[in-house]
Amino acid sequence: MTFQTVWFLLIAVLWVGYFILEGFDFGVGMLHRFVSRNEADRRAVLTTLGPVWDGNEVWLLVAGGATFAAFPEWYATLFSGFYFPLFLILVSLIVRGVAFEYRSKYGKAQWRQRWDIAIMVSSAIPALLWGVAFANIVKGVPIEKASNGSLEYVGGFFNLLNPFALLGGVVTLTVFLTHGAVFLSLKTTGEIRERSRAIAKTTGLFAAVSCVGFLTWTNLLFTDINSQVLILSVLVALLWVAGMTANFVGREGWAFIFNSVAIAAFVSTLFYALYPRVMPSSLGAQFDLTITNAASTDYTLKVMTIVAVVMTPIVLIYQGWTYWVFRKRVSASQISNPEHGVLDVVSHILHK
Amino acid sequence: MEALDLARWQFAIVTVYHFLFVPITIGMSFLVAGLHTAWYRTGKLQYLRATKFFGKLFLINFAIGVATGIVQEFQFGMNWSSYSRFVGDIFGAPLAIEGLLAFFLESTFLGLWIFGWDRLPKKLHLASIWLAATGTLLSAYFILAANAWMQHPVGFVYNPEKNRAELTDIVEVLTQKTALATFFHTIPAAAFTGGAFIAGISAYLIIKGKDLKMSRSTFKLGAITMLISFVFVSVSGDLTSRIMTEQQPMKMAAAEALYTTQASAPFSLLTIGTLDGSKSVFQIGIPSLLSFLSTGDFNGVVEGVNDLEAKYDKQYGEGNYTPNIPLAYWSFRLMIGFGAIGAFFALLALWQMRKGGTPRGMWFAPAMFSLPFLPLLANSFGWIFTEIGRQPWAVFGLIKTADGVSTVVSAGAVLFTMIAFTLLYGVLAFIEVGLIVRVIKIGPTEEHDYADPHIGGSADKPLVMSY
Numbered sequence: 001m002t003f004q005t006v007w008f009l010l011i012a013v014l015w016v017g018y019f020i021l022e023g024f025d026f027g028v029g030m031l032h033r034f035v036s037r038n039e040a041d042r043r044a045v046l047t048t049l050g051p052v053w054d055g056n057e058v059w060l061l062v063a064g065g066a067t068f069a070a071f072p073e074w075y076a077t078l079f080s081g082f083y084f085p086l087f088l089i090l091v092s093l094i095v096r097g098v099a100f101e102y103r104s105k106y107g108k109a110q111w112r113q114r115w116d117i118a119i120m121v122s123s124a125i126p127a128l129l130w131g132v133a134f135a136n137i138v139k140g141v142p143i144e145k146a147s148n149g150s151l152e153y154v155g156g157f158f159n160l161l162n163p164f165a166l167l168g169g170v171v172t173l174t175v176f177l178t179h180g181a182v183f184l185s186l187k188t189t190g191e192i193r194e195r196s197r198a199i200a201k202t203t204g205l206f207a208a209v210s211c212v213g214f215l216t217w218t219n220l221l222f223t224d225i226n227s228q229v230l231i232l233s234v235l236v237a238l239l240w241v242a243g244m245t246a247n248f249v250g251r252e253g254w255a256f257i258f259n260s261v262a263i264a265a266f267v268s269t270l271f272y273a274l275y276p277r278v279m280p281s282s283l284g285a286q287f288d289l290t291i292t293n294a295a296s297t298d299y300t301l302k303v304m305t306i307v308a309v310v311m312t313p314i315v316l317i318y319q320g321w322t323y324w325v326f327r328k329r330v331s332a333s334q335i336s337n338p339e340h341g342v343l344d345v346v347s348h349i350l351h352k
Numbered sequence: 353m354e355a356l357d358l359a360r361w362q363f364a365i366v367t368v369y370h371f372l373f374v375p376i377t378i379g380m381s382f383l384v385a386g387l388h389t390a391w392y393r394t395g396k397l398q399y400l401r402a403t404k405f406f407g408k409l410f411l412i413n414f415a416i417g418v419a420t421g422i423v424q425e426f427q428f429g430m431n432w433s434s435y436s437r438f439v440g441d442i443f444g445a446p447l448a449i450e451g452l453l454a455f456f457l458e459s460t461f462l463g464l465w466i467f468g469w470d471r472l473p474k475k476l477h478l479a480s481i482w483l484a485a486t487g488t489l490l491s492a493y494f495i496l497a498a499n500a501w502m503q504h505p506v507g508f509v510y511n512p513e514k515n516r517a518e519l520t521d522i523v524e525v526l527t528q529k530t531a532l533a534t535f536f537h538t539i540p541a542a543a544f545t546g547g548a549f550i551a552g553i554s555a556y557l558i559i560k561g562k563d564l565k566m567s568r569s570t571f572k573l574g575a576i577t578m579l580i581s582f583v584f585v586s587v588s589g590d591l592t593s594r595i596m597t598e599q600q601p602m603k604m605a606a607a608e609a610l611y612t613t614q615a616s617a618p619f620s621l622l623t624i625g626t627l628d629g630s631k632s633v634f635q636i637g638i639p640s641l642l643s644f645l646s647t648g649d650f651n652g653v654v655e656g657v658n659d660l661e662a663k664y665d666k667q668y669g670e671g672n673y674t675p676n677i678p679l680a681y682w683s684f685r686l687m688i689g690f691g692a693i694g695a696f697f698a699l700l701a702l703w704q705m706r707k708g709g710t711p712r713g714m715w716f717a718p719a720m721f722s723l724p725f726l727p728l729l730a731n732s733f734g735w736i737f738t739e740i741g742r743q744p745w746a747v748f749g750l751i752k753t754a755d756g757v758s759t760v761v762s763a764g765a766v767l768f769t770m771i772a773f774t775l776l777y778g779v780l781a782f783i784e785v786g787l788i789v790r791v792i793k794i795g796p797t798e799e800h801d802y803a804d805p806h807i808g809g810s811a812d813k814p815l816v817m818s819y
Contacts, residue, residue, distance in 0.1 A: 046819035051467040054418065054459035061455055064425050064447035072440020072516075079429025080758040081434075087769050091776060094419040097758060098780060101415035104785060104819055148436055149515065152760045296441040300519045307449050315456045322460055325807055326467065336814040342408065343790045 003301035004291040007070035008278070009060055010308060011024065012271040014063035016264045019130070019172075020058035020179075023263060024204055025049055027180015029096065029123025035195045036182060040338040042116070043104055044330045048187040051326050053100060055319055057093065061268060069304055073151065073294035074278045077143065081153025082136070085160060086130045092122035106341040127176040128169040135168025135214070136160050138270050139221060143281035151281070151289055171214045174207035175266070179259050182243070186252040189331035200255070204244040211266070212237055218273060232269040236262055357755045358766040359431040363737075366423050368732050369651065369777050373417030375731050378408040378492060378539065379546015381485035383577065385478075387570070392478050397567040397799060401457065405796040406550060406570070411466065416780055418459070423773070425451075431562065431766060435746055436758025439695050442508055442519045443498055444528070444670050450494035458487030470816040474804050482487060492542070493535055500531035502747045503738070504599045510750070517750060535591045540584035541691075541734070545727035547577030547693055553792055554703065558710070559717060562795040571705070575698040582695040589688075596741075597646035601655045602664070602673060605742030606680035609635070612656040617642040623681060668749070676744040683737035687730050694726035699773030 028049055036042040079086055095118050103115035142155040164213075181200035185193050215233040219225065243258030249250040274280070278294050281287035296303065332338075384407050391399035423448065427435045461483040468477045507524035508517045519525070551574025557567035597604040605611075609623040618637030642650040657674055664673035675723075697719045704711040746753040 034561045043818050046469075047815065050817075050819045052465035054463055057422075058451060058455040058459050061422065061425050062448065062451035064429075065451040068429065068436065069444030069448040070438055072437055072444055075429045075440060075444070076433035076436040076758075078488050079426055080431075080433035080760050083430055083761055083765055083769075085432060087424060087772070091772065094776065094780075097419035097422075098415050098783075100819060101411065102623050102783065102787065105412075127407065146392060146759060148434070148759065150434070152433075154760065253678075265495065296444070298520075300441050300445055303519070304445055304448060304520045307452060311452045315452065319456065319460050322464055325464065325472065330815070330818075334813065334815045335818050343794065 001215060002291075003298050003305060004070075004295045005150060005276075005335075007066070007295070008271070008275060011044055011063060011066055011070065012267065014059055014066060015230035015271075016267045017062055018056075018059035018279065019036050019176075020260045020268055021059055022053075022175045023127075023172075023178045024057055025053045026123045026127040026176040029119045030177055031180055031184065031196070031199060033120065035181075035192050035199065037191065038332075038338070040332040040335045041067045041336045042112075043338050044188060044332040045184060045192060045208075046100065046103070046119075047330050047335070048184065049100070051322060054097070055322065057097070066304070070296055070301060071278055071289075071291070071294040072296060077151055077153055077294075078137070080159065081141065081143075081155070082133055082158045085133055089126045089129050092125040096122035099200055104341055105342045105343045107339050108341075124173065127328050128173045131169040131172030132160060132165045134172075134270055135165040136162075137279055138168075138273050139216060140166050140280040140282040142283050143279065143287045144283055145287060149258065151287055151293075161183055164214075167210060167214050167217065170210045170300070171207065171266075174203055174210055175259075175263065178203040178207050178243075179256075179263065179290055182247060182252065182259055185247070186256050187329055189329050192332065193329075197250070197252070200247050201244070203321075204240075204247065208237070208240055208244065211240060217271065219268070221273075225278060226273065229269055229273045232265055232272055236269060238264045239265055353763065353767075354759060355763040355766050356591050356754055358763055358770055359757050359761075362431060362766060363427065363768040364736075364775065365419065366773055366777070368735065370417070370424055371731060371735060372728050373413055373420065374492075375538075375542035375545040375727070376549055377410070377417045377576075378485075378542035380406065380413070380482070380489045380549060381393075381488050381542070381546075382543065383546050383573065383628050384410050384548055385481040385485045386573070388478055388481050392474060395592065395801065396723075397801065398563070398569065400799045400801070401563065401796040402566050402570050404799055405566075405791070406553075408791050409549070409553070409788055412784060412791065414462070416784055419780075428491075430769075431745075431757040431758055431761060432756045434758070438516050438756065439468060439502075439747060440516070440749050440803060442501060442505075442517055445493040445519065445522065446498040446501075450491050454487045454491035454494065456487075458491065459482050461487065461524065467817050468807050472804055472805065472807060476807075489539065492538060493739075496534045496538055497526050497531040499786075500528060500534050500740075501525055503534075503596075503742060504528065504530040505747050505750055506530075517625050517747070532596055533588055533640065534594050537585060537588040537592050538763060540581040540588065541727070543581040544691070544694070545731060547574040547581060548698070549724045550574035551578060553697060553724070555716070556792060557719035558748050558796060559720070560747065560795070567797055568705070572702065575702045578695060578698040579702070582691065582698075585691065593645055597654070600742065602643065602657065602660045602678070603738075605655060605660055606675045606677045606741055607684040607737065608642050608654075609677055609681045610642065610654060610656045611658050613653065613659040614656065615643065615653045616640040617643060617646075617654040618766065620681075630741045672744060675741050680737055680741045683733040683740065687734040687737055690726045690730035692734065694723060694730070695721055725750045739774045 032045040036045055099115045099118045099122065103112055103119070106112070108249045141153060143151050144154045144158065146152040162229055170336060181196045181203060184196035185200065188196065219230055219233060222229070231324050237256050239262035243255050244261055246255035246258055277288045278291060279289040282299060366517040384403060387399050387406065391403055461480040464472065468480060472480065482716035503790040504518065507519060507521035507785045509520055512520050554574060555565045556573035557563060558571060581793065597648065601717060608620050610617055616639065618639050619635045620635055622636045624634040640650040642652045643654055646652065661674050665671065672726050701711050701716065701720065711749065742748055744752050744754065746756045801811050
């Protein structure tokens with residue numbers, strides 16, 4: 001296996017990790033007002049993400065950095081080409097991060113309501129746009145050789161909003177909604193748990209339908225049947241159904257595991273469909289960005305491989321350990337004085 | 353304006369803004385870790401109050417630092433895709449390593465620290481803030497190594513076929529003296545910034561007579577941190593300027609508005625030049641000091657702008673190799689000036705507070721109010737100087753900034769995103785300052801010691817920390 005293939009795989013792994021982890025973050029962000037009936041509920045829901053969301057988002061930063069380092073041409077063409085979708089994602093992630101930290105600082109209802117809306121919108125936008133972006137990458141976008149010799153994206157913004165890509169967006173949106181609902185049913189108690197389970201039942205169906213539609217379409221993009229992509233597609237569907245079934249019978253842990261593996265299989269399907277290309281051109285295979293023509297030198301890839309081999313297990317251990325530390329369910333009753341924020345004037349200020 | 357100018361403005365805006373928060377985060381993470389340690393060791397509640405109080409401020413600041421950092425990772429590909437193609441083989445590696453080594457550490461352990469009160473055993477909880485602080489330090493190291501490579505590229509070969517720079521020696525990139533000197537300049541500057549933040553806020557509490565037991569000790573902590581780090585900043589700054597004279601003589605010449613090469617060059621205190629910065633009309637200077645600063649010898653020869661321009665025209669082909677001299681000149685002085693004023697205020701206040709005294713005089717309140725802002729200005733001007741002084745190069749001697757911009761992104765698109773980021777950042781700054789002022793006004797709150805918890809805590813106990 002060449003270093004280029006190794007890094008193609010590692011970047012796929014990073015996106016798998018990112019979609020599984022921030023996937024439920026997005027879901028919880030979109031749902032948090034819908035599964036809550038009062039302020040204590042809302043704060044309990046957000047607290048399930050509290051210790052982990054930032055670490056989850058780092059998967060994206062590392063995926064971006066790794067793409068820059070391992071496949072600079074891919075990084076450059078993708079991010080300059082998908083300019084506006086990426087811009088919207090960045091704005092959303094900025095607003096979202098700040099919203100989590102600031103929302104409950106004040107008790108004022110209006111302050112909290114505004115941040116809540118910010119959290120919902122800024123969770124929904126990336127959840128939708130990541131699907132749009134990946135669907136476009138898999139399908140191929142207009143890429144041409146520019147006068148300076150580099151392969152550049154030459155389509156506009158609206159080129160990215162084709163039906164296939166939008167369906168891809170619906171897939172990630174509904175999958176993340178469901179994933180978030182299942183995560184909540186696993187991490188909360190009482191009514192929040194029940195409501196989340198009920199929501200997951202409905203959104204899971206929508207996700208299943210759009211996912212099957214999208215994967216069928218993906219398979220039709222190939223002139224010959226690519227058996228690995230087909231097998232993986234079927235696997236995604238089966239895993240998703242298993243997740244839904246587990247949710248129906250109230251096995252929340254299993255539902256979460258099946259959903260996570262289904263997301264992993266989904267991302268793998270897309271990367272399998274791409275390999276050895278990283279960003280195919282719709283204007284002819286000679287303009288495809290591949291793991292060969294987009295890659296860094298073997299020396300750089302080797303250096304990076306050593307770092308990844310040493311660091312990844314360590315990161316996985318301590319990140320996993322965080323989940324274990326905060327494994328207990330969060331219940332609304334644990335939130336004492338939910339209407340109160342730390343910045344509201346309190347009686348026990350020190351005057352000395 | 354063209355896409356190039358707009359992309360440069362956008363980079364300047366988002367990067368300077370991001371770097372307002374970075375040094376506060378680095379500096380305060382260690383100072384808060386120190387306060388937490390003091391509580392852990394002594395059990396004195398004023399240290400717990402200080403940890404929580406400054407921890408709150410630290411986190412409000414950290415939220416924006418992290419959020420705006422995401423743009424930093426992706427803007428190279430968005431606005432500077434030609435640059436990314438040219439340098440990706442080298443520049444990408446430190447960024448990826450930064451993510452893997454530093455960002456995971458920082459975010460995971462900070463999450464543990466924020467939510468770990470009463471949930472983690474005390475020792476482990478303390479360790480988590482130290483690990484998060486270590487993460488900020490690692491992050492700084494890798495990103496500064498990447499920037500140092502732009503100032504002074506090493507460990508690479510140019511591949512003409514692919515028109516890109518290719519890495520040949522990662523160790524050289526990570527350990528070249530430019531990277532190390534920058535690191536030992538930036539980290540003490542961050543400590544200085546964090547110290548000023550804590551000292552300024554503590555001084556306010558002292559003036560208001562709030563929690564004097566805590567605020568007097570945290571004031572000393574902040575002010576002493578400032579003075580110690582000021583020494584380190586100065587020493588490493590001196591080192592940096594010598595390295596710079598050797599590697600980027602044009603930057604040093606621009607910093608001094610020194611137009612002609614001379615021995616025993618004076619350090620300019622004031623230069624009035626023509627408006628386009630092409631020559632000076634009036635100068636007051638300290639004789640020979642510039643020669644000493646840049647070469648270590650009072651009689652050393654320092655190259656001037658005009659001679660360097662002629663040399664580069666020959667070396668790289670006809671062109672303009674002179675940076676914006678007034679901007680370089682003034683940003684260099686403002687960096688030093690704001691830092692020095694901050695250190696002076698800290699020293700004066702500490703002197704008046706020795707043996708339990710209270711600072712007197714009208715100067716105290718305004719000086720202390722300005723304290724947190726002075727290092728922010730110094731840091732910003734320092735980076736503006738470093739980056740402006742390197743122009744027209746993006747990577748010195750290798751690729752010009754003008755050749756790095758994305759070719760497929762229109763000026764309108766860059767303008768749109770620039771306006772949007774600027775508005776968003778403005779709103780966030782407004783909210784952030786509001787929250788910080790609020791925390792300061794409320795002041796430290798009463799805290800109670802608690803029994804050493806087991807990992808995870810119990811499921812029905814009220815949460816000490818919740819979103």
